[in-house]
Amino acid sequence: MTTSPINVREMAKITICLTVVCILAGLILGAVFAVTEPTRLMRAQVGEQQLVRRILELPANAEIMEIRRFLSEGPDPQIAYTLQSEVRIYDVEGKLVSATPISERATAEQILETRLPHARRGGRFFVAKIKDGSIAGYVTESEQYGFKSFIRFFVALTPDFQVRGVEVVAHEEDPGLGAEITRPLFKNQFSGRSQASLEQLKVVKGPLPKAMEDLYLSRENTMFHDWLQTNAHVLKDARQGPIYGVTGATISSQALADGVKKAVHHLGTRLTIIGLTGGSHE
């Protein structure tokens, strides 16, 4: 230890040392990010497509369209949808304002940039079509505030708006409590419910009756229609009944139920606006 309190050379050395280290660290992190980020995004996208395929039980030749929705701010808000071949902009009443075809020279992002600058994302959903062009199902992505943070989830629907399944894709709920909403015994309680019965949906405090455990566990490894058929008599009551919340996680359970209800409702409205309705809305 030197006795002199201030030593300019020493201070300069320290500053330079730390600065150099920080710059190096920044460069390394930047370089690694630049290399890994595209792969990560691509993997995430592939993973999402696989998830959609799996929860809709799609055949290999089915085609998935991803439709994104954007909202503009301001006194006269407009809503944009990016479809496969065009970007459509609607007013709040749902009247078509403009439709711009997507081409190689004008990507969806570029069209949005000029037509609806500073628009923020307002949800997205997937429409699956099988080879003959008929709709095989829908998957909508949504978020709902849970106990700790947002719960992001997918809801899969049949063409006539019956819930096939719910998958939580991201959450920060507590393990053993709120995180249990991602388990078959909770999330599969949504399966088989119609849009009309969702509107009346109530969440009661658990536990789930023992007799119903097998019903929801068996959903995991059975095809949806087989599951509906084999359990037709049990499901008849169950799908009109309440959702049994996870013990100790009433808020997370209620949040996911509310989120699913809202997501299905919004999807119905949005599909009607863009004219892609597959079936009845009961």
Added chain:
Amino acid sequence: MSEHPPLPPKNRELIWRGLFSENPVFRLALSLCPAVAVTSSMKNGFLMGVAVLAVQVLSSMTVAIARNFIHDKVRIPVYTIVIAVWVSVIDMVCAAVAPEIYAQIGLYIKLIVAFAIIISRLEVFASKFAFLPSTIDGFGMGLGFCFAMVLIGAFREVIGNGSIWGIELIPIKPLLLFILPAGGFFTIGLLMAAMNWIDVKRGGKLPTLGGGHG
């Protein structure tokens, strides 16, 4: 720093120290918080252990190479930056290359930045010795940490959940307490005592100085 740096211990000795005689968890009692938090199952403990091993080796290597350029007064901040860089690199690479594994351990990887064991090895060893012994010391310590995590995880999973590596052994949960945080402390205490017992049996001396750290 002295004129003549001390001679580094032999390689085998270094590994043995990390694994047993100076085991980070059981002997140095360092990084007990994560050891308790993550080891509710053997698999979690193992994955965390591997991540720590990687960060420890890479950080020790970096500091051993750069030890002559790091100003003595800012060495701790520099070590922290080195660890943070490696943790972030592993975090990003893991997210891109192995998303399935990342989904399970992503949460824990970021925690490694604050692990006392890593920074203590950099301060105690890598900043004083050459590249090769530092690398081996980092490897030994990382291995020792991984070994401890696997042992604690296995113990807690068997007793608390009746399973091992997710495979059910007995259809009941013997003592659920053991997979809860309190059980983590019990486990570490019991295993530490077992380690001491083995050591005494082998003719060693009980450590007289104790201490714990996050």
